[in-house]
Amino acid sequence: MSLASGPGRxxxxxxxxxxxxxxxxxxxxxxxxxxxxxxxxxxxHLRLNGVYWGLTALHLLGCPDGLPRDNAVDFVLSCQQxxxxxxxxxxxxxxxLYTVSAVQILVTLDAVDELEKRGLGGKxxxxxxxxxxxxxxxxxxxxxxxxxxxxRFLYGALNALSLLGLLHLVDVTKAVSYxxxxxxxxxxxxxxxxxxxxxxxxxTCVGALAIAGRLDLVDKDRLGGWLSERQLxxxxxxxxxxxxxxxxxxxxxxASLAMIDKLDWIDGPKLVAYILHCQDPEAGGFADRPDNxxxxxxxxxxxxxxxxxxxxxxxxxxxVYCMPKAITSKVLSA
Amino acid sequence: MWNYRRRVLQHEFSQAVSExxxxxxxxxxxxxxxxxxxxxxxxxxxxxxCYWIWNYRLWLLEEAKRLLPRTVARKVWQxxxxxVGKMLSLDSRNFHGWGYRRFVVExxxxxxxxxxxxxxxxxxEFDYAKKMIGTNLSNFSAWHYRTKLIQRLLSEKSAxxxxxxxxxxxxxxxxxxxxxxxxDQSLWFYHQNLMCTFDPSKSGQTxxxxxxxxxxxxxxxxxxxxxxxxxxxxxxxxxxYQALIDCTLLAARVEQRTLDGEQKTQVSAWLSELKKLxxxxxxxxxxLEQSLCS
Numbered sequence: 001m002s003l004a005s006g007p008g009r010x011x012x013x014x015x016x017x018x019x020x021x022x023x024x025x026x027x028x029x030x031x032x033x034x035x036x037x038x039x040x041x042x043x044x045h046l047r048l049n050g051v052y053w054g055l056t057a058l059h060l061l062g063c064p065d066g067l068p069r070d071n072a073v074d075f076v077l078s079c080q081q082x083x084x085x086x087x088x089x090x091x092x093x094x095x096x097l098y099t100v101s102a103v104q105i106l107v108t109l110d111a112v113d114e115l116e117k118r119g120l121g122g123k124x125x126x127x128x129x130x131x132x133x134x135x136x137x138x139x140x141x142x143x144x145x146x147x148x149x150x151x152r153f154l155y156g157a158l159n160a161l162s163l164l165g166l167l168h169l170v171d172v173t174k175a176v177s178y179x180x181x182x183x184x185x186x187x188x189x190x191x192x193x194x195x196x197x198x199x200x201x202x203x204t205c206v207g208a209l210a211i212a213g214r215l216d217l218v219d220k221d222r223l224g225g226w227l228s229e230r231q232l233x234x235x236x237x238x239x240x241x242x243x244x245x246x247x248x249x250x251x252x253x254x255a256s257l258a259m260i261d262k263l264d265w266i267d268g269p270k271l272v273a274y275i276l277h278c279q280d281p282e283a284g285g286f287a288d289r290p291d292n293x294x295x296x297x298x299x300x301x302x303x304x305x306x307x308x309x310x311x312x313x314x315x316x317x318x319x320v321y322c323m324p325k326a327i328t329s330k331v332l333s334a
Numbered sequence: 335m336w337n338y339r340r341r342v343l344q345h346e347f348s349q350a351v352s353e354x355x356x357x358x359x360x361x362x363x364x365x366x367x368x369x370x371x372x373x374x375x376x377x378x379x380x381x382x383x384c385y386w387i388w389n390y391r392l393w394l395l396e397e398a399k400r401l402l403p404r405t406v407a408r409k410v411w412q413x414x415x416x417x418v419g420k421m422l423s424l425d426s427r428n429f430h431g432w433g434y435r436r437f438v439v440e441x442x443x444x445x446x447x448x449x450x451x452x453x454x455x456x457x458x459e460f461d462y463a464k465k466m467i468g469t470n471l472s473n474f475s476a477w478h479y480r481t482k483l484i485q486r487l488l489s490e491k492s493a494x495x496x497x498x499x500x501x502x503x504x505x506x507x508x509x510x511x512x513x514x515x516x517x518d519q520s521l522w523f524y525h526q527n528l529m530c531t532f533d534p535s536k537s538g539q540t541x542x543x544x545x546x547x548x549x550x551x552x553x554x555x556x557x558x559x560x561x562x563x564x565x566x567x568x569x570x571x572x573x574x575y576q577a578l579i580d581c582t583l584l585a586a587r588v589e590q591r592t593l594d595g596e597q598k599t600q601v602s603a604w605l606s607e608l609k610k611l612x613x614x615x616x617x618x619x620x621x622l623e624q625s626l627c628s
Contacts (some may be wrong), residue, residue: 044388093337148389185481185527185539194476195433228615229519235614241474241519243427265618 003043003050005293008283020281025063027284028054036052047089052101059324060315073111085128095144100156139174159212163235187222199239203252210320216273224262235270246288247278250305256317268309336390407443456486474520517572554585571576572611575604
């Protein structure tokens with residue numbers, strides 16, 4: 001899965017309200033054939049995330065078999081390290097963020113049992129790797145052995161562990177109280193206690209609380225107000241006050257609003273128009289904003305944003321997990 | 335890639351420590367760290383949002399703190415504060431930059447913790463936030479930092495309720511002056527932070543948690559008057575109506591009662607202005623309207 005940007009540009013027009021689903025599907029399917037480009041190798045450090053983004057977008061676009069399943073499973077397993085965690089690509093050090101992508105991919109492909117068959121120590125080992133990254137004192141999570149803290153990791157850990165049915169391996173109560181410490185007076189959340197509210201971090205904190213079953217702790221009116229103020233005149237969403245819009249915030253802001261039942265606090269049709277404006281109708285893919293180069297990250301989050309807004313022809317997404325709702329419902333009810 | 339670099343350096347450090355077991359080669363460690371810190375500067379300039387470079391840099395600095403004598407380590411970290419200042423003057427909203435600054439300040443404080451004449455940096459940082467706000471009033475990152483620093487400053491000097499109230503009065507005066515441009519969203523978020531002081535469910539996290547009910551109501555009513563004055567000539571500014579509604583609802587919460595008839599009429603009038611001025615968030619205003627009727 002290439003993370004190289006382009007070749008297309010977001011040349012959609014505002015008047016054009018059509019989603020070029022087939023073009024986007026082709027764009028994603030062809031990403032892996034771009035190994036002769038320098039950028040393919042420069043983005044190796046994100047490869048496993050890239051597979052998750054591409055695969056999920058394909059599912060939401062109604063093409064679940066777009067990537068050869070066996071190849072994808074083989075690739076995921078080849079990224080696993082001795083400690084049970086996953087690296088971005090074979091031979092890369094394990095990190096929580098890639099481990100979460102690995103779990104999400106395996107769950108989406110209904111291939112978690114491959115961990116038992118061919119993985120290093122089954123899902124239990126993956127769970128122990130993640131659980132080992134929790135700071136038992138504060139409840140927060142590190143990304144890897146080098147110790148960086150970020151609420152992204154906390155969310156990722158709860159996401160992956162709940163999908164594996166292994167949430168009991170960590171101290172959820174402490175994780176919840178750590179998230180509460182990251183809350184600001186504007187109702188939003190920051191990357192660590194004391195940090196400014198940021199829409200990406202709001203998503204991870206609210207998502208973590210949703211998985212922990214503690215959405216009652218969110219000040220929904222205040223946070224909903226802050227999130228709805230992310231929408232700009234042209235319909236797009238930004239991540240913090242006075243910043244530029246970006247198609248990926250359709251997801252971070254939109255999913256957060258959906259989790260607290262306030263998605264109707266923004267103008268859905270105008271956001272749809274903005275997202276479609278970010279697509280390349282010829283070569284496929286979405287960019288961060290109109291006229292910029294497309295990439296798989298923005299393609300995934302733009303499609304997921306359209307799904308949240310109930311865009312016709314896009315499969316329903318789970319706002320907590322950013323995976324197809326049909327899949328998470330099945331796995332989590334099991 | 336960065337992890338390889340870490341492992342190579344870890345090896346070098348351990349050699350510097352073990353070669354002469356009685357006296358570790360501090361000069362060599364300092365040079366290794368300083369050279370690598372220098373190497374990162376042009377990279378950070380080109381990729382100021384790359385998490386991995388910042389993380390790696392932080393790790394280096396942590397190693398400096400762990401391995402070097404306190405005074406040397408402090409020098410390294412002080413250079414870092416200067417560097418982060420420079421980066422923030424190039425991009426005053428860089429998220430990593432601000433987070434990083436908080437972290438550098440915390441570490442510098444811990445490095446000088448046992449020295450008597452060294453004190454908390456809260457005051458100098460407060461001046462820094464002031465300067466950044468002065469350069470650009472819309473810089474919410476700086477306003478956010480200010481909110482946090484005020485809390486620290488007051489608790490560090492164990493401020494009395496009277497001193498806290500004085501600080502609150504200064505902040506209200508400042509925000510009223512800044513709001514001569516009422517169209518700036520960042521200012522209103524800071525205003526909202528200040529209003530939390532009068533909100534019984536939030537005041538515990540604010541600079542003046544112990545105001546009496548009467549004081550709170552007095553402040554809120556003065557605020558409503560102040561905002562109504564701002565409306566003159568800025569009738570198309572949605573934030574003003576929003577703040578008027580928020581303050582009116584807050585006053586009712588403090589008094590633990592529902593809105594009276596007159597207030598309801600007023601709030602509905604402001605709401606209808608909001609619906610006109612802010613159609614993007616029509617759903618929000620509709621929900622508020624419905625909650626008033628119930």
